[in-house]
Amino acid sequence: MNLIVERERGLLELEKRIAELREANAAQSLDLSSEIRALEEKYSQIQREIFGSMTPWQKVHMARHPNRPTASDYIAEFAQFDELHGDRHFRDDHAIVGGFAKLGERAVMVIAQQRGRDTKENLRRNFGMPSPEGYRKVQRLAHLASHLGLPIVTFVDTKGADPGIGSEERAQSEAIAACLYEFTIARVPIVATVIGEGGSGGALALSIADRIIMLEHSYYSVASPEGCAAILWSDASKAEEAAARLKLTAQDLLQFGIADEIVPEPTGGAHRDPAGTISRVLKNISDALGELSSLPAAQLKEARYQKYRRIGAWQTERLETVKTGP
Amino acid sequence: MPDWLPRRRAKNEPAEDAATWSKCPKCSEVLYRRDLAANLWVCPRCGHHFRMSAVDRINITVDGDFKEIGADVLPGDPLEWVDKKKYAAKLAGDREKSQLSEAVICGIGKIGGFETAIGVMDFHFRGGTMGTVVGERIAMLLERARDLRLPCVIFTASGGARMEEGMLALMQLAKTTAAVARYREDGNFLVTVLTDPTTGGVSASFAFQADVIAAEPKAMIGFAGRRVIEQTIRQKLPDQFQTAEFLLEKGHIDMVVPRADLKAMLTRLLDYAAAGRSRTAAS
Numbered sequence: 001m002n003l004i005v006e007r008e009r010g011l012l013e014l015e016k017r018i019a020e021l022r023e024a025n026a027a028q029s030l031d032l033s034s035e036i037r038a039l040e041e042k043y044s045q046i047q048r049e050i051f052g053s054m055t056p057w058q059k060v061h062m063a064r065h066p067n068r069p070t071a072s073d074y075i076a077e078f079a080q081f082d083e084l085h086g087d088r089h090f091r092d093d094h095a096i097v098g099g100f101a102k103l104g105e106r107a108v109m110v111i112a113q114q115r116g117r118d119t120k121e122n123l124r125r126n127f128g129m130p131s132p133e134g135y136r137k138v139q140r141l142a143h144l145a146s147h148l149g150l151p152i153v154t155f156v157d158t159k160g161a162d163p164g165i166g167s168e169e170r171a172q173s174e175a176i177a178a179c180l181y182e183f184t185i186a187r188v189p190i191v192a193t194v195i196g197e198g199g200s201g202g203a204l205a206l207s208i209a210d211r212i213i214m215l216e217h218s219y220y221s222v223a224s225p226e227g228c229a230a231i232l233w234s235d236a237s238k239a240e241e242a243a244a245r246l247k248l249t250a251q252d253l254l255q256f257g258i259a260d261e262i263v264p265e266p267t268g269g270a271h272r273d274p275a276g277t278i279s280r281v282l283k284n285i286s287d288a289l290g291e292l293s294s295l296p297a298a299q300l301k302e303a304r305y306q307k308y309r310r311i312g313a314w315q316t317e318r319l320e321t322v323k324t325g326p
Numbered sequence: 327m328p329d330w331l332p333r334r335r336a337k338n339e340p341a342e343d344a345a346t347w348s349k350c351p352k353c354s355e356v357l358y359r360r361d362l363a364a365n366l367w368v369c370p371r372c373g374h375h376f377r378m379s380a381v382d383r384i385n386i387t388v389d390g391d392f393k394e395i396g397a398d399v400l401p402g403d404p405l406e407w408v409d410k411k412k413y414a415a416k417l418a419g420d421r422e423k424s425q426l427s428e429a430v431i432c433g434i435g436k437i438g439g440f441e442t443a444i445g446v447m448d449f450h451f452r453g454g455t456m457g458t459v460v461g462e463r464i465a466m467l468l469e470r471a472r473d474l475r476l477p478c479v480i481f482t483a484s485g486g487a488r489m490e491e492g493m494l495a496l497m498q499l500a501k502t503t504a505a506v507a508r509y510r511e512d513g514n515f516l517v518t519v520l521t522d523p524t525t526g527g528v529s530a531s532f533a534f535q536a537d538v539i540a541a542e543p544k545a546m547i548g549f550a551g552r553r554v555i556e557q558t559i560r561q562k563l564p565d566q567f568q569t570a571e572f573l574l575e576k577g578h579i580d581m582v583v584p585r586a587d588l589k590a591m592l593t594r595l596l597d598y599a600a601a602g603r604s605r606t607a608a609s
Contacts, residue, residue, distance in 0.1 A: 164559060168555065171576070174578060176530040180499060180530075181507055184500075184507045201527055208500050234410075245405065245407060247493065311497040314458045314459050
């Protein structure tokens with residue numbers, strides 16, 4: 001069960017009652033405005049309590065909220081979109097959506113991970129977990145974008161790469177490794193936005209970028225909190241603790257210098273105001289592309305190289321065991 | 327033996343008797359360690375390839391001396407990580423146990439007469455997981471190899487990205503990829519030798535970005551771990567699944583090479599690359 005869905009249930013009921021009262025207030029000559037005001041105050045108080053300071057684990061659940069806007073909701077707000085299908089080898093993976101698009105006036109290549117909005121769509125989209133053929137589609141479109149000189153805009157939203165038998169048989173590792181490589185050598189600006197879940201290597205395959213934008217309540221992690229808990233604690237119920245330790249929130253990643261900017265969400269999460277959230281995100285993407293598109297390809301690639309070359313934390317002192325001589 | 331090896335080992339040579347015998351995990355044969363070492367850590371009875379230490383690997387692969395790169399790059403604890411144990415304590419334990427400062431040794435040495443940049447991962451240190459130091463040392467190796475225009479051979483052995491370093495570990499996939507790309511786009515030659523096991527973040531980055539990919543017999547190679555897949559599909563996987571031989575049949579790797587033949591094969595590969603390069607230089 002999604003923690004956020006559970007917590008917002010009371011709020012939604014309260015919302016309904018306020019709406020009913022408002023209707024009654026308008027229809028009849030009865031003055032209910034003081035009751036309405038009281039309820040509204042209560043509503044915003046509860047809202048602050050629930051969403052005022054969310055824990056990393058709550059943010060993970062927010063990122064997985066079933067009503068959270070998905071990639072195609074963002075793509076629908078582009079001025080134009082013409083989908084391109086398939087990896088040219090095996091099949092069209094519906095967990096990846098991509099194609100030519102116009103963001104405002106600007107022509108781009110958009111590539112996104114697409115989860116389903118209901119069970120039926122989730123089955124078709126494999127819950128947003130791409131298979132090797134999906135990553136080969138990503139690689140193909142990124143290559144095409146670089147070839148044509150079109151900037152690449154990606155939307156990241158996946159629990160991770162598909163871990164099934166077929167994916168292993170068709171070289172999931174190679175498919176992801178090839179995406180990383182293609183994004184690294186691309187001669188065009190790349191802007192990646194993490195809109196929901198950023199699950200490990202499966203997310204990284206779409207997010208080697210010149211600019212990484214994260215939604216306020218999205219997360220990006222080396223492993224899922226559940227997977228990490230199962231491996232390091234041998235206890236899947238430690239997922240909440242793992243989520244806190246992994247430093248996976250947008251705010252953590254901004255501090256590490258991995259994320260470049262955070263787009264705020266409305267109180268209660270992106271799904272409470274999809275249109276507003278989406279237009280803010282698209283504006284940030286446009287602005288980033290505006291800044292990046294003036295840079296020559298060589299400079300862009302050099303800056304991208306240096307950015308990833310620098311990331312990490314290590315020390316350089318000599319240990320006893322590697323010292324020379326007796 | 328290259329003269330750097332005794333230096334590395336002098337401090338904590340295990341007591342002879344404590345480490346005299348080893349049991350083959352495949353056929354349970356009890357083996358005298360000296361015989362096992364003489365047979366390149368391959369079981370003389372069933373042919374099982376034992377997981378090797380990086381130091382031993384360098385010793386059986388490199389002709390003479392080996393100049394280490396990045397030995398002074400050492401792990402930090404950026405997340406101040408604690409699970410059942412502290413990350414710092416795990417690192418200390420692994421240092422003690424493996425006599426290594428991290429999960430990879432990088433450097434320059436000769437293989438069959440060819441000067442080569444060499445990286446060797448060691449599963450005995452944090453399961454060969456890639457944290458910042460592994461990524462940094464691999465990137466330093468590739469940058470040096472690019473400057474010197476040397477071929478590069480990397481032996482992989484890894485459980486994936488190191489969770490104790492969180493996203494900084496995941497970003498090492500990006501860092502090593504950047505280094506591989508820059509190295510290869512300059513016309514250089516990268517060979518990876520996948521040893522048991524090579525999974526997760528390492529297989530999804532430099533392991534599968536090489537020009538030639540070799541693997542040792544029966545090495546377990548894949549993206550997702552066996553346990554994860556079995557949990558996902560709720561059935562047991564066949565024994566052959568994700569072995570080097572399975573990958574060869576599926577077309578994912580170039581060759582499966584028994585350890586006894588590996589040095590000769592690497593030498594031949596380096597020879598082909600050198601021949602191609604001298605032609606390029608002549609034109």
